[in-house]
Amino acid sequence: MTTTPHPLVTTAQRLARDLLVPQAERVDQEGVPPGHIEAVRRSGLLGVAAPAEYGGAGAPAAVARRTAEVLAGACCSTWFVQTQHHTPVKMLTGHDGPVRERLLRPLATGELMAGIAYAHVRAFPRVPVRAAPERGGWRFDGRVPWYTGWGLNDVMLLAGVTDSAELVFAFADAREQPGLVASAPMRLAALTAARTVSLDLDGLWVPQESVVRRVPQAEFAEEDLARAANAGPAVFGVADAALELVARGADGEEPARALRVRLDEVRRQAYALADEPATRECVARRLAVRTRAYDVMRAATAAAVVAGGGRAMALDNRAQRLAREGMFLLIQGQTPDARRTHLGSLATG
Template identity: 60%
Template sequence: MEGEQDHPLLVRARRLATDLLAPAAQRVDRDGLPAAHLDALRTSGLLGASAPQTYGGSGVPEAVARDIQETLATGCCTTWFVQAQHQSPLRLLAASDGPAKERLLPELASGRLLAGVAYAHVRSFPWVPVRATAERGGWRFDGTVPWYTGWGLNDVMLLAGIDADDEVVLAFAGTGEERGLRASEPLRLVAVSSSRTVSLRLDGLWVPPESVVLRTPRERWAGTDLAHAANVSPAVFGVAEAALRVLEETGTEAAMTAHGLRTEVATVRRQAYALADHPAPDHVVPERTALRLRALDLLRTVTTAAVVAGGGRTTGLDHPAQRLARESLFLLVQGQTAPVRRAHLASLASGSKPAASS
C-alpha cells in the first residue's frame, strides 16, 4: 500500500541501505562486518520495528517489517543476515508471557541488546544435537549447535534443546565467557562469511528458569516452523533487486534483459507476499513452498545474468556480480526445512521450473 511505502522506518531503512550498506557491501564481504553497521541499526529503531510500542518498539504492520528486511538485504546481505537473527527472539518474546519478556523485550526492542538464534538444529530430529535437561531448578544444555551467527557481535542468544519428553525448550543465554559454552573459529562460508558464524559446544551450560521463554511439544514446534519456512525470505527479493541494478548498469542489452526479469520478479514477489499474509497460512503451505522455489529459481537467473553480462571481469572478487551470485547460493539453503529440500530436489530432478500460482 502507498501509505506503508511512506512509513518513516521504511524510509529510514532505504536511506541506510543506500548511504551506508550498499557502498560498503564489497568491503564487508571481504574484510568483515564493521561495528558502524550494527551501531547504525541499533540507533535507527529498525531492530525493534516489529516489537510492541508498549515495550519500546514501533509495532509496524507486517508488510512494513517485511519491506524493511528486503531493503536491508538489497544494501548488504551480510548485515541483513546478522540483524535478521534478532527478529525471531524479539517476536517470540512479544508473543510470550513471563519474566524473560519483561526483562529482555525492552532491551531488544531498543537495540540496547542484539540477539542471535541457536535453534535450527531442532529440525534435525530424530537426531538431537542439543539435549535439554531439567537441573537445579533451571535447565542444562549439552551437545553441539552446528550453526550460530553473530558470535562476538550479538549480546544474547535464543538457545533450543530437546528434553527427554521430546519437548523443545527455548531459553535465553549469554554469549560471553559462559561456563559450559565454547565457540569454534568462524566458519568459512561461500557467502556472508563476515557474519561471524560459528559452531557452539555446550557442556553443561545452565540457564535459570526465568530465562526459559517457551516449552512446547516438538511436533507442534515443527508444524509452526514448517509453515513459516515455506515463505519466501524477503532477502531473496532484496538480493534480486541488487542484482537487477547491477544488470541495468552494465549496458543497453543487459538493461533490456533486466527489464523482463524485473517484471517476473515483481509478479512472484506480489504472489509470495499475498500468500504470506493469508489468514490461514497453514492451509497454503504447498502453494507457498512452490513460490519459494520459484523465487529462488528467479534469483539464480537474475544473479547469473549479472555475471554473464559483465563478462570475465565479474569473476574478480571486487565485482558485485560474483558476490550476489554467491549470496544466491547461500539463500538456497538459508532457513531450509526437510520438506522444502525434498520439494526443491524433486523440482530439479524433473527439470521443470516450480510453478507460481496465478
C-alpha cells in the same frame, strides 16, 4: 498515485545508500564491523515489529518485509546478522513472564541485540542439543552447529530437546562462559562475514526465569512447517540489487525489465500467501512459490554476472558477491520439504 514510505523504510534506504552499499564488498571480505551493527541498533530497525509499548515500532508485516529487502540487497551479511534478532523479539512478544519484562524493551530499542541458536531442532529425531532440568533451571549439552553474529550480538535464544521430546527455549548471554565454548569463525563460500560459529555446550546452565517457551516437538514442527515454507524477503532484495546492475550494463535494460516483471509477480504471490493463516494446507502452495522465487533470483544474479563479463570474477565485484549471496539463500532456513520441492523443480526444469 504514490504513497509516502513508512519512516523505517526510508531509514533502511538511507542506511543502505550511505553505509551498507558503499562498503559491501569490503565487508564481504573482512567481516561485518561493529560500526555496521551500531548503525542498525541506532536506526530503530531492530524494533520494526516489536510492540510500541515496549519501545518498538509495531509496524505491519509489509514494512518489516520491505526493510529486510532493502538491507539484504545492500549488504546480505549485515542483513543476516540483524535478521536473527527478530525471531527472539517475536517469541518474547507472545510470552508472558519475567524474561519478557527483562529483555523485550532493550531488544525492541536496540540496546541489546539477539541471535538464535535453535535451527538444529529441525534435525529431530536426531538431537544435537539436549536440555534437562537442573538446580531450578535448565542444563544444555551438545553442539549448536550454526550460530551467526558471534561477537556482535549480546544474547542468544537457545533451544534443546528433553528426554520427553519437549523443546525448551531460553535466553543466555552470547559469550563464552562455563559450559559454552565457541569455535573459530567458519570460512564459508558466502556470508563468511556474518561471523558464524558452532557452539559446544557442556553443562551450560540457565535459570528458569530465562525460559521463554516450552512446547512439544511435534507441535513446534507443525508450526514451523508453514512458516519455513515462505519465500523470504532477502531473496527479493538480492534479486532487486542484481537487476539494478543488469539494467545499468550494455544490452541489459530489456532483460532487466523482463526479469523485473517475473520478480514482482512472484513477490506479490509470496507475500499474499504469507499473509494468509499458516495451515498445513498452505504449505504446498508456499513451497511452489518459494521455488519460483529462487528461480527468478538465480536468473537475476546470473544475468548480473553475464552483464559484468570477466570483471565479475573479481572477489571485489558486486555481481559476483550477489551471486554467492543468492547461492546461500537457496539453503537458508531449508527444511526437508523445501529441499524435496526445490530438487523436484530443478529436475523437471
